[in-house]
Amino acid sequence: MLPEFNVLFWVYLINSVFIINHEIDSAFWQEWKLFKLDSLGIKGFLIIHFPLLFAVLLGLLLIDRGLVAGYIISLIVATSGIFAFLFHFYHLRKGRHEFNNWLSKLILILIFPLSLLQVVLTVIKIM
Structure with a gap:
């Protein structure tokens, strides 16, 4: 029997890679x-x-172990991704130069839908 494919785990992992790369860019x-x-x-x-x-x-x-604390952290991580997207694009529209290159923007743009999906998948798991 194959183990269950945990979509939330993989979305969390992929989103975390983008968020961590954004944090490297932030430095x-x-x-x-x-x-x-x-x-x-x-x-x-x-x-x-x-x-x-x-x-x-x-x-x-x-999350991999199916523990409630993982779902709580997942919501926090996903919310921080949504915040990062909104915060940085707000500042870009105000004329700030930080994160104003194609790769920085691409990372933020990818974080947004991944974070939204992560929130939805986490809420589904909690229910």
Whole structure:
């Protein structure tokens, strides 16, 4: 018998790869300045990302095990992806130069539908 194909697991994994790549891109663009956290700098930005990346990866593990905590983390990850898309395209429309290249935009554009799908799949799993 084949194991169940968990669509949520794969959407979460793919979306996480895009979100993590966006965070790498964020370091290049010094994203902390967009949030008016100039004093944070790259060191603070990296320190904040240790627990964030741990939580993203832990959520994937918990989703694989079918645990409720994984679904909660999945909703948080997906919501952060939606926020990233809206936040950055808002700032791009206001004339900010950060993330204004084709690959940065493509990553954000792909995060948006993946995050929406992840929310839907997570809610279905919870119900």
